[in-house]
Amino acid sequence: MKTLKMYEASDKMVTLMRDNYHLLQTLESFGIHLGFGDKTVKEMCEENNVDTYTFLAVVNYTINGHSDFNDDAQLDVRTLLHYLEASHTYFLDYQLPTIRKKLGDCLDSDNALGQLIMKFFDDYAREIQRHMRYEEKTLFPYVEALLNGEAKKNYNVDTFSKHHESTDRVLIELKLMVIKYLPSDGKTNNKLMAALYDIYNNEEWLRNHANVEDYIFTPAIRRLENQLKQDKVTRNISTMVNKSGNDNNDMLSDREREVIVSLVQGMSNKEIADHLCISVNTVITHRRNIARKLQIHSPAGLTVYAIVNGLVDISSVKL
Ligand SMILES: [Fe+2]
Ligand SMILES: [Fe+2]
Missing domain, CATH: 1.10.3910 (SP0561-like)
Incomplete structure (x- = not known):
């Protein structure tokens, strides 16, 4: 290219x-x-x-x-959003009414063909309006939400893409209709040329607008969606890690820690009971609770846990 x-x-x-x-x-x-x-x-x-x-x-x-x-990552989605919104306003509030007026000025309202062309133009304008309103009411708020870190279920930017072909087709038909069939009396020729020139410009403008949406805006949103998904996964993992970390440390009582320390030093239940001045049954209950809370059932696993969490020094462990 x-x-x-x-x-x-x-x-x-x-x-x-x-x-x-x-x-x-x-x-x-x-x-x-x-x-x-x-x-x-x-x-x-x-x-x-x-x-x-x-x-x-x-x-x-x-x-x-x-x-x-x-580098899609360098694109600023808010800048794009403001640009596209302002472009819609320009097109709907200025461009379309201006072309309609120019066309109206050179069409004979009594002429059936002229009326038909105006009707065709109005249908075209309605279709463009519908398309842009859809973007403003559905797509842009969706992107705003993404920027605020919220993802909507059942919607992604691919739902929106591929919406541009039908508007192109209608405009091409309108242009050909004017060129091929519009009767001219010679007096309105300049006005007609000006209207036609505007329609051509309009076509080019609209195609570029759609391309910016398809090739710049859409990839930037897709990247935002992926980033949000990735952030969510990272958040979930860190929540799980924190949760399991909290469970391990915070939920153990001081007595349970003492039981673990005794266990990793190789004491039997009876020795632990004597050492801590509690009954053997209480030691067994503590051991059951420790296993449930830590999800660690083997003496070797408990030894590793005790060393990693600083409950015992590795030199005091009976290996
Ligand atoms: Fe648009
Ligand atoms: Fe669009």
Whole structure:
């Protein structure tokens, strides 16, 4: 794939915009406004609380159709989320109504074909709206939850991917309909060309938006999901370790510890009873409780436990 240029953090923002005017709207969706003087990409991003790595990943992808960012872990999902939300607002609140108005201006409302094309456009707009609303109501809150360390059951980012083909198809049909069938009286030709030009731009914009979602946003979320799963496993293991550690240490009484020390020094039940001034039956009860609490039943196992937990010194152990 041909690469025009991969921009870097040290490039001047004005150079990036001069060479790629169609990025103006992308910039707005990142919340970066014009008037950057000679500031670099990094300086402008930092000034506007935008993650530079993520900004460059999107921008280079938009320019080249691919990006050489190779570390999903460095992508800032919050930056992507804000960018996508702002892009939706731009598209639904500005782009679609503008194209509709331009189309309406050059269509004769009495003409049946013109009405049909408007109806087609409205169906298309509704479909796009439905798609974006779905992302805003289902996908984005899901990602917010992931960022807060919560995973939802029965949903993952793969449920969402592959939603973009049908919207593409409708737009291509609309474009062909206008080109092939729209009657023109010559007076509205310029307006019609402008509307058509907007539709082409719209198509390109939408495809790039979908690509950013599929090839940048989705892998970043997948990584977040995996990380959360891994954290959960690590948490479970450490809980189990702590729990078993607590059980071993905290639950033993002082008397039980004394019984263990006597046992590992090779004393019999009778000797322990005499040594601790308790009955043999009590020694047996203590031994049963020790075995239950520690889940250790052999004298050798108890010896290891006593040494590891500092109950006895290895030199005092009868091996
Ligand atoms: Fe979207
Ligand atoms: Fe989408």
